[in-house]
Amino acid sequence: MPEKAFDCVKLKSQLQLHLADEWAGLTDAEIRQRVSDHLARSEDPVSRWWREALRKESASVS
DSSP: OOOOOOOOHHHHHHHHHHHHHHTTTTHHHHHHHHHHHHHHHHHHHHHHHHHHHHHHHHHHHH
């Protein structure tokens, strides 16, 4: 099988290893808080999407 320019399975594995190292020793609550903090302050596309989704959800509840 020819080598791909982008291997999504390899990237997923690398990211999971990185996060496992970063979160080693943390409780589930601490991990959730770190993820929440990241989503609240980051300008990456997923974080911006998440904040917009929360804004729309809270607007529809009000």
